[in-house]
Amino acid sequence: MKNINPTETKSWKKLQEHFKDMKKVHIKELFFDDKNRFNNFSTIFNNKMVVDFSKNLITNYTIKLLLNLAKETFVSNAIEEMFSGKIINLTENRAVLHTALRNRSSKPIYINQKNIMLEINKNLEKMKIFSKKVISGEWKGYTGKIITDIVNIGIGGSHLGPEMVTEALKPYKNKLNIHFISNIDGTHVTEVFKKINLEQTLFIISSKTFLTQETMTNANTIKKWFMTSTPKKINFQKHFIAVSMNIKLAVDFGIHKNNIFPVWSWVGGRYSLWSSVGLPIMLSIGYKNFVNLLKGAYDMDQHFLKTKFNKNIPVLLALIGIWYNNFFKSETEAIFPYDQYMHKFSLYFQQGNMESNGKSIDRNKKLVKWKTGPIVWGESGTNGQHSFYQLIHQGTRLIPCDFIIPAISHNSINDHHIKLISHFLGQTYALAFGDDSNNFSKKGTNLNDSFHIFKNCVGNKPTNSILIKKITPSTLGSLIALYEHKIFVQGIILNIFSFDQWGVELGKDSSKKILQQLLDIKRKNSFDSSTSGLIKFYEFFKKSNK
Structure with missing residues (x-):
């Protein structure tokens, strides 16, 4: 990968000048000036997904400059390097090949002159055989009863991805009940245990190192x-x-070596649901549906790899995100899936984005002077409309939003879905075009009313709309891969390493030191006054509860 300061490129400087004009523009002006704006600023993927980015503060010139930025920062070269297995995670000296996990072609992919597709396909077959045994009832518990419940024990990437997908694909769920334990808080494991019978439960311990404190506790x-x-x-x-790359520790724990599914060093945790980490997904929806999930992601991989950037969905969404984060200083972006099954989607990509691009040192080992990863958040369906949408409509912050909805619901009861569609469309319309006070007179509002100003919604709030034919394993796979690649492109342009997470590691190390203090309160305390004071009160409260 090239190490280029994006702010020193010609396109960045031109974007700064262009922003001075665009910050005065209203979205409704853009639609007034271009009657074909939707056609010009939207794209179709596989006839199953429409991505509309027309309701953004962008023009053809904006896109031209942003595409030039991608060119000047050699994004296409970085894409080729990732897919070919080059070491692009330099701080950990690793390739980044989650895309290989969904490689549905016969094309080999090499790391150290070894075709890793042979190992990937061998493991996929192992997952297939195992999942079929459990789902069919052939795999029995120690009392001879069939397995009815699966409990996945993991955290971070070993938890968020599998949980998000199993929730999103509940319409494809079989008879197995899937549970997740992640939090080290004893309440989490206690509450899950209330729902299961040990004789009929299978536990999956998912930890790449088999050392993760929360998981192993x-x-x-x-x-x-x-x-x-x-x-x-x-x-x-x-x-x-076990799902791990540390076979020895898993065996020492008591797990039979045949019941250990591998994870490889070139698979990052937050990109690992396509691997053995996705075993709970396969157990929930079956092998065929899991493969369709992989195929959907592969289709988006091919789109990302082969489509020109002016029609390349992940690239365009990445560039638009940088436009807001770095020039409009928006700081946050929201993801709103209008599908109850996808209620974990925003949370999943909160980790995916913020853990990847939440960096302040560039690839040249210098402190960045531009904005890197945004704060990502969101909520499902119409719930947010009766909560925080007020701030998006009338607050003082610009919050770009992605709205996602299926055209066809898995539960088309009465008129629920058409009303949901109307909310989806209504919100993006209102955010873009607003309803200024001058329009109130047309509705019979008394302009002499001193309170009419509080109803003023100026609009001009940018959104992307993603309309999917139906949430299936395939379309969900494509959607996840879209966001993965968007994050990757932004990391390349922003000149940071997206595939490490040293801040997370620091938090773990600090916790270990404090745990030693808590276990031996007589140990000399070398912490700051706040931490030391809280430790003292923890001990006081603990003793006073006896």
């Missing part, structure tokens, strides 16, 4: 409870599966 607690019921090792091995 929960796993050891569950192991202790299980062994209290049945201390035989053979019984334990019928109920515990």
Whole structure:
């Protein structure tokens, strides 16, 4: 990858000048000037997805400058390097090949002269055989009863992706009940245990290193409870599966080596749902649907790899995001899926984006002087409309939003979905065009009313609309891959490393040091006055509760 300061490019400087004009423009002016604006600023993917970016503060000239920015920062070269297996995660000396996990072609992909597709396909076949045994009832628990519940124990990428997808694809769910334990808070494991029967539950411990504190704390607690019921090792091995690259620690934990599914170093945690980490997904929706999820992502990969940038959906959305974050100083962006099954989608890409591009050191090892990753947040359906949409409509902050909805619902009862569609369209319309006070007179509003000004909604709030034919394994796979690639492109242009997370590691290290203090309160305390004071009060409250 090239290491280029984006602010020193010709296109960035031209964008700064262009912004001076665009900040005075209203979206409704853009539509007035271009009657074909929707056709000019939208694109169709696989006849199953329409991405409309016409309700943005952009012109053809804006797009031209942004595309030049992508060219000057060598985005196309970076895309080729990622897909071909070059080491682009330089701080960890790793390739980044989650795209290989959904490679549905026969094309080999090499790392260190080894075709990793052979290993990927071998593991996919192993997942297929295992999932079929569990779903069919062939795999029995230690008392001979079939498995009815799956509990995934993981955190971060080993949790958010599988949970998001299993929720989004609930219409394809089989009879197995899927549960997730992630939080180290004992409440999480306690509440899940109230819902299961040990004799009929399969536990998946998902940890790349098999050292993650939260995951292994929960796993050891569950192991202790299980062994209290049945201390035989053979019984334990019928109920515990591992997803890890640390085979030795998984075996030492008591898991049979045949029940360990691999994860590779070139798969980042937040991009790992396509791997063995996605085992709960396959157990929930079956092998065929899981493969369709992979195929959908592969289709978007090919679009991203082969489509010219002026029609390339991930590239265009990435560029528009940079336009707002760095020139309009918007700071945040929201994702609103109008589909209840997708209620975890915003949360998933909160991690995907903020953990990837929440960086302040560029690839030249210098402190950045531009905005990197935005704050990402969101909510599903119309819930947000009766909550925080007020601030988006009339607040003082510019918040670009993505609206996502399926044209066809899995639950078309009465008139629910057509009303949901009307809200989806109505919100993006109102955000773009507003309803200024001059229009109130046309509605019979008394302009002498001293309170009419409080109803003033100026609009000019940018949105992207993503209309999907139906949420299926395939279309969901494409949508996830779209956002993955958007994040990647932004990281390339912003000259940062998107595939490490050293800030997360620092938080873990600090927690370990404080845990040592909490376990040995007589140990010399070398923390700041705030941390030390809170430790003292923790001890006081704990003792006073006896």
